[in-house]
Amino acid sequence: MNERIRAFAELDRVIHEPGRLMIAALLYAVERADFLYLQHETEMNKGTLSSHIARLEDAGYIEVEKTYRGKVPQTLLRLTEIGRKTFEQYRSNLKKAL
Numbered sequence: 001m002n003e004r005i006r007a008f009a010e011l012d013r014v015i016h017e018p019g020r021l022m023i024a025a026l027l028y029a030v031e032r033a034d035f036l037y038l039q040h041e042t043e044m045n046k047g048t049l050s051s052h053i054a055r056l057e058d059a060g061y062i063e064v065e066k067t068y069r070g071k072v073p074q075t076l077l078r079l080t081e082i083g084r085k086t087f088e089q090y091r092s093n094l095k096k097a098l
Contacts, residue, residue: 014059062077
């Protein structure tokens with residue numbers, strides 16, 4: 001099989017979905033981010049964003065921390081080490097494919 005075609009086949013399907021790819025890319029660039037920041041940057045509604053976050057969390061790629069800022073609830077998210085390595089591998093495979 002052609003190396004470029006194989007690289008496409010090796011793309012992580014969890015991260016490859018556009019919504020999850022945006023979340024992973026945003027979290028890769030920062031130590032952590034809150035839910036509202038991700039919602040603003042991705043322009044997703046709360047339900048869609050929550051669904052993508054749950055899928056990434058189930059895969060072990062992100063960590064979700066529920067806390068408070070004063071009396072206001074706050075949801076903080078960060079890439080786990082596995083998530084960071086998976087995203088780096090995804091980028092590498094995508095570059096090979098292209």
